[in-house]
Amino acid sequence: MLNIRLFQTSDFKQVLNILKEVVSGGDTYSLSPQSTDEELESFWFAKGNHVYVCAQGDDVIGTFFIRNNQPGLGSHIANAGFMVSKYYGGRGAGRMMGEFAIVEAKQLGFDAMQFNYVVKSNTYAVELWKKLGFQVMAEIPDAFRHITLGLTPVYIMYRKL
Numbered sequence: 618m619l620n621i622r623l624f625q626t627s628d629f630k631q632v633l634n635i636l637k638e639v640v641s642g643g644d645t646y647s648l649s650p651q652s653t654d655e656e657l658e659s660f661w662f663a664k665g666n667h668v669y670v671c672a673q674g675d676d677v678i679g680t681f682f683i684r685n686n687q688p689g690l691g692s693h694i695a696n697a698g699f700m701v702s703k704y705y706g707g708r709g710a711g712r713m714m715g716e717f718a719i720v721e722a723k724q725l726g727f728d729a730m731q732f733n734y735v736v737k738s739n740t741y742a743v744e745l746w747k748k749l750g751f752q753v754m755a756e757i758p759d760a761f762r763h764i765t766l767g768l769t770p771v772y773i774m775y776r777k778l
């Protein structure tokens with residue numbers, strides 16, 4: 618059974634392994650596939666990020682954060698990032714985390730959620746976000762240097778909460 622909860626310090630190693638595994642693919646996040654542990658940590662656990670994990674028993678299989686998309690006058694819009702270990706992909710963790718994040722962000726006081734960087738070729742993610750009510754607001758040409766596809770468009774996706 619999958620369970621979503623706030624990150625706790627004892628999850629750190631497992632979360633870091635998921636971050637490393639996902640960015641090493643070079644196909645979904647702009648973080649360099651060669652990112653150091655410190656770089657990954659400072660991105661995922663940046664000041665102000667609310668970090669959560671999706672666990673199956675003692676195994677952390679996914680993680681996500683919610684944060685302000687912008688400071689100050691833009692801080693009513695949330696941003697979020699999601700990663701599921703590829704060993705556990707396709708079992709519903711991504712959908713569960715997305716649904717949870719929508720409810721949680723509303724409870725945190727956000728009015729809407731914006732994803733700034735959804736790689737167009739990442740069809741599982743694009744389709745999942747559409748199913749959860751997000752719309753493609755813009756397509757940025759050649760915004761991502763995909764490790765195998767080369768220059769690839771990126772979507773900005775948005776939904777009200």
Ligand SMILES: CC(C)(COP(=O)(O)OP(=O)(O)OC[C@H]1O[C@@H](n2cnc3c(N)ncnc32)[C@H](O)[C@@H]1OP(=O)(O)O)[C@@H](O)C(=O)NCCC(=O)NCCS
Nearest residue numbers: 639645699700701706707708709710711712735741742745
């Ligand atoms: C995108 C991501 C979070 C999805 O997580 P997941 O746990 O695999 O997703 P789910 O199992 O909840 O599946 C979500 C949908 O995608 C489809 N899907 C997922 N993996 C699939 C696969 N291997 N084959 C076919 N369909 C698949 C499912 O049909 C599901 O649709 P449904 O809920 O209507 O049935 C995960 O693949 C991931 O972490 N990818 C790398 C990082 C990333 O891309 N993050 C998002 C950046 S915007």
